[in-house]
Amino acid sequence: MLHILLKELNDNISKIEPLCPWCSTPGQVVIIQTVKSLCENSNTNEEADYYLCLSPNCPAGYFSIIGQVIHKNALSVPIWFKEKSPVPICYCQEVTDEQIWEHVSLNRCCNNLEDIQAHTGANTGCQCNLRSPSGK
Known part of the structure; x- marks a missing residue:
């Protein structure tokens, strides 16, 4: 026991x-x-x-x-949730929140994650463990 x-x-x-x-x-x-x-x-x-x-x-x-x-x-690199905009959203491709906002709201060319990836390259890198503060 x-x-x-x-x-x-x-x-x-x-x-x-x-x-x-x-x-x-x-x-x-x-x-x-x-x-x-x-x-x-x-x-x-x-x-x-x-x-x-x-x-x-x-x-x-x-x-x-x-x-x-x-x-x-x-x-x-800045830790995105500890800083003010512009901050990296994708550290591998150096894509910021402002760039994504621009594609979604101003250019209106992105409606979903796949569109954002195609237009910005965000979330398509493979060095997150070395470039992103979370390692992910």
Whole structure:
């Protein structure tokens, strides 16, 4: 019976999302390659897990479970939900929210995702793990 309780406790602990030390918002896990590619001047720890701070109001970009915080301004690209327009929507193809807005509202040439992809190239790249702050 004890081993069942310990397994359940361990399973539940592994589901806990680490909180940003600056704002206490749960983070989204990112691979170390993403952090290293966007934070070239940062001392990243290869052995630590890193998380993207999901609060739009917090200046933290990434944080680790060992207490390291990387400021959003230390990244080579803006984190779209932490900045004002224009912001990247597709980091691989360098497509911004304003460009998509222009195609949808001003040019009226796009009615769906497929149209947006065809006109802007958004969401057609394959380097998200290295160019997008979320790694996705």
